[in-house]
Amino acid sequence: MLYREAGDFKTTYVADSQxxxxxxxxxxxxVTLAVAWLVIPFVINDYWASSLLVPFLIYAIAAIGLNIxxxxxxxxxxxxxxxxxxxxxxxYKLMTSFPDVNIMxxxxxxxxxxxxxxxxxxxxSLRIKGFYLAVATLAAxxxxxxxxxxxxxxxxxxxxxxxxxxxRFVAGVAVTGPNTPAWAQYLICLFxxxxxxxxxxxxxxxxxxxxxxxxxxxxxxxxxxxxNPLKAKLTAFAVSSFFVGVAGALFFAVxxxxxxxxxxxxIQKSFLVLFMIIIGGLGSIFGSFAGAAFLVLLPxxxxxxxxxxxxxxxxxxxxxxxxxxxxxxxxxxxKEPHGLAQLWRLAKEKLRLxxxxx
Amino acid sequence: xxxxxxxxxALAGTLAAAPAMAELVIPDLSYRTGPxxxxxxPFSDGYQDYFNMLNARDGGIGGESIRIIExxxxxxxxxxxxxxxxxxxxxxxxxxxxxxxITYQLIPKATADxxxxxxxxxxxxxxxxxxxxxxxxxxxxNYWDAASxxxxxxxxxxxxxxxxxxxxxxxxxxAYGKEPIRTLENLSEMHGFELSQLAxxxxxxxxxxxxxxxxxxxxxxxxxxxxxxxxQVAVQEAANIGFPMENFIGNxxxxxxxxxxxxxxxxxxxxxxxxxxxxxxLPVFDDIRSLVxxxxxxxxxxxxxxxxxxxxxxxxxxxxxxxxxxxxEIHGVSNITAAQLRDGxxxxxxxxARMEELGMPQVGPAFSVSCENHGGSGLGIVQQWNAADxxxxxxxxxxxxxxxxxxxxxxxxxxxxxAENGIEPGCx
Numbered sequence: 001m002l003y004r005e006a007g008d009f010k011t012t013y014v015a016d017s018q019x020x021x022x023x024x025x026x027x028x029x030x031v032t033l034a035v036a037w038l039v040i041p042f043v044i045n046d047y048w049a050s051s052l053l054v055p056f057l058i059y060a061i062a063a064i065g066l067n068i069x070x071x072x073x074x075x076x077x078x079x080x081x082x083x084x085x086x087x088x089x090x091x092y093k094l095m096t097s098f099p100d101v102n103i104m105x106x107x108x109x110x111x112x113x114x115x116x117x118x119x120x121x122x123x124x125s126l127r128i129k130g131f132y133l134a135v136a137t138l139a140a141x142x143x144x145x146x147x148x149x150x151x152x153x154x155x156x157x158x159x160x161x162x163x164x165x166x167x168r169f170v171a172g173v174a175v176t177g178p179n180t181p182a183w184a185q186y187l188i189c190l191f192x193x194x195x196x197x198x199x200x201x202x203x204x205x206x207x208x209x210x211x212x213x214x215x216x217x218x219x220x221x222x223x224x225x226x227x228n229p230l231k232a233k234l235t236a237f238a239v240s241s242f243f244v245g246v247a248g249a250l251f252f253a254v255x256x257x258x259x260x261x262x263x264x265x266x267i268q269k270s271f272l273v274l275f276m277i278i279i280g281g282l283g284s285i286f287g288s289f290a291g292a293a294f295l296v297l298l299p300x301x302x303x304x305x306x307x308x309x310x311x312x313x314x315x316x317x318x319x320x321x322x323x324x325x326x327x328x329x330x331x332x333x334x335k336e337p338h339g340l341a342q343l344w345r346l347a348k349e350k351l352r353l354x355x356x357x358x
Numbered sequence: 359x360x361x362x363x364x365x366x367x368a369l370a371g372t373l374a375a376a377p378a379m380a381e382l383v384i385p386d387l388s389y390r391t392g393p394x395x396x397x398x399x400p401f402s403d404g405y406q407d408y409f410n411m412l413n414a415r416d417g418g419i420g421g422e423s424i425r426i427i428e429x430x431x432x433x434x435x436x437x438x439x440x441x442x443x444x445x446x447x448x449x450x451x452x453x454x455x456x457x458x459x460i461t462y463q464l465i466p467k468a469t470a471d472x473x474x475x476x477x478x479x480x481x482x483x484x485x486x487x488x489x490x491x492x493x494x495x496x497x498x499x500n501y502w503d504a505a506s507x508x509x510x511x512x513x514x515x516x517x518x519x520x521x522x523x524x525x526x527x528x529x530x531x532x533a534y535g536k537e538p539i540r541t542l543e544n545l546s547e548m549h550g551f552e553l554s555q556l557a558x559x560x561x562x563x564x565x566x567x568x569x570x571x572x573x574x575x576x577x578x579x580x581x582x583x584x585x586x587x588x589x590q591v592a593v594q595e596a597a598n599i600g601f602p603m604e605n606f607i608g609n610x611x612x613x614x615x616x617x618x619x620x621x622x623x624x625x626x627x628x629x630x631x632x633x634x635x636x637x638x639x640l641p642v643f644d645d646i647r648s649l650v651x652x653x654x655x656x657x658x659x660x661x662x663x664x665x666x667x668x669x670x671x672x673x674x675x676x677x678x679x680x681x682x683x684x685x686x687e688i689h690g691v692s693n694i695t696a697a698q699l700r701d702g703x704x705x706x707x708x709x710x711a712r713m714e715e716l717g718m719p720q721v722g723p724a725f726s727v728s729c730e731n732h733g734g735s736g737l738g739i740v741q742q743w744n745a746a747d748x749x750x751x752x753x754x755x756x757x758x759x760x761x762x763x764x765x766x767x768x769x770x771x772x773x774x775x776x777a778e779n780g781i782e783p784g785c786x
């Protein structure tokens with residue numbers, strides 16, 4: 001009754017093929033954007049920025065990146081952590097080598113470098129598939145972490161092997177370093193999230209996205225109808241790695257400020273992002289956001305509930321967190337293998353028919 | 359009706375009074391889960407039990423009660439940042455993260471927020487230069503001191519000459535483990551020993567290839583920078599290849615009871631550094647047992663009292679409490695702020711007499727802190743594991759590090775940090 005296309009007339013082809021065909025969806029989208037851009041920056045504080053919103057936004061970019069590769073193109077990757085590390089170290093080297101260039105350009109360039117590295121590691125995907133490809137990307141993960149630990153050029157020969165983000169400004173406001181105001185930290189991440197999500201959404205609706213999905217659904221059939229697997233797979237690796245690289249650069253420069261490759265970009269990170277897209281929904285941009293929100297907010301919420309509200313010992317709560325998150329992952333895999341995005345889709349279907357379902 | 363209103367007023371009164379009631383807020387970023395929990399648990403128990411004991415015995419410090427906020431980090435930097443952000447708003451006075459990775463995160467943040475960090479024997483070594491790192495303290499000793507103390511001990515054992523000896527460093531492949539490398543490289547040039555480096559990746563359960571290499575190269579001594587499960591595995595692997603235990607020396611984070619007990623009798627003779635003496639019969643432990651544990655306020659299960667890391671956690675709490683008392687004395691107020699505590703830490707002086715008075719005679723070296731030197735004296739002892747008795751035996755008195763090697767390194771590294779971050783060195 002409230003949520004339906006009745007009365008929402010399309011009179012042009014452009015209007016008919018727009019991203020959100022339903023009026024209520026469009027309104028919802030613009031309201032979300034307006035709240036994110038115009039309300040949250042004014043009410044945000046340090047805690048909300050560094051504990052919840054900034055990690056959520058950064059993981060959302062990484063999840064969109066992995067979703068393009070795994071969800072849209074069907075190539076399983078366990079190398080996300082390693083590719084994030086490429087983005088972070090590229091950003092660090094650029095920041096320290098060219099201190100006068102704007103950080104925004106560095107973050108984009110870091111994404112570009114990661115795209116090249118990703119495409120190089122994507123080459124084996126032309127010959128191997130499925131589990132075997134997962135193992136090949138796992139090798140990329142371990143190789144990259146080893147590389148950044150071993151070659152001291154990457155961390156400018158610092159004694160500890162850590163990289164530290166120097167202070168950089170955008171329009172006179174610090175966006176990296178300890179004196180960054182919470183709203184600036186949030187806005188720079190939101191900026192990249194918005195751009196990335198719009199690009200990803202439109203890519204997946206166009207020719208490239210369709211060729212990715214054709215490869216995912218059946219590669220031989222796709223080849224027969226004229227999809228070039230070399231081009232499709234390598235573009236998927238490159239675009240996916242670009243997003244992951246941007247996420248890694250933001251993760252290092254804006255969120256943490258100092259990272260150690262083994263700890264920040266280890267195999268756990270690859271699994272975390274993979275869980276995000278599985279829980280959120282493979283092949284869905286909304287799912288990437290939902291999955292990132294779920295896995296970033298849930299541990300903090302559980303901690304708040306257990307320690308601050310219930311007053312339980314911290315170690316007990318930490319162990320319970322593992323149990324609950326694990327149980328929820330299993331529950332989702334059994335009850336809704338297509339993730340939170342599918343739940344959202346079902347809810348929308350129900351809403352369209354309400355109150356007269358058939 | 360009237361009663362109800364009275365009760366409501368009384369309730370409102372207590373609610374309004376609650377924030378006004380001054381207290382000293384001390385966050386404890388602990389880790390009781392994950393691969394490093396074996397070390398994190400006793401340290402945190404000791405840290406909290408000492409403050410709880412002060413609350414019970416003296417009503418806090420200078421009449422102000424202490425409130426501890428525990429936050430579980432799991433030795434993970436992201437959770438550490440979350441813990442820092444969630445506790446700093448409560449009026450946190452001092453952070454003791456017990457993790458070099460988290461320390462690197464917190465140094466810029468806490469400096470910007472004006473909250474002191476005490477990284478006792480860990481963290482960023484060059485923070486000993488208080489003119490650059492105004493808010494960071496790493497007294498009584500740091501990693502480069504530890505490396506130098508080890509080499510000085512070996513020099514003494516070898517009649518002052520290490521030339522031609524082969525020394526291997528087994529280290530945790532992280533900022534923590536990499537810290538001593540530069541010092542050891544300088545020392546190897548100076549004393550003519552050959553240094554080989556063997557990295558062990560987090561969490562450290564897989565060390566077969568490193569120890570295979572040690573078996574092949576046959577170094578005279580193996581030094582270790584390990585933490586958590588890595589220590590137990592290393593001691594076991596050393597026993598497996600038959601490496602003489604008395605030539606295997608860990609730093610002060612690789613020398614607790616739980617590191618050696620899993621290897622059983624094979625661990626007998628393993629040596630490690632320590633920055634505090636261990637004595638399970640310190641009078642302060644009696645106070646903790648009777649006032650905290652028997653009252654049911656123990657931070658953990660109460661089983662670690664007197665162990666190496668429990669003692670060190672308690673020692674860290676004592677140093678914080680003394681600095682708070684010093685700050686109260688300097689500023690003449692009992693409810694101090696984080697900035698006032700910083701002044702107290704910078705003026706801290708620990709004497710033998712004071713430690714005796716506190717019921718922990720000779721638990722650490724006597725030292726004093728100044729604006730130029732946030733690093734303390736840098737002394738360390740060498741202790742050896744006696745598997746039959748199940749205890750650590752101190753082999754030496756406090757050994758001094760070679761300051762002529764360390765001071766230039768500290769000056770160089772802190773100057774680089776100051777240049778990178780645009781800091782003008784100077785006292786606050």
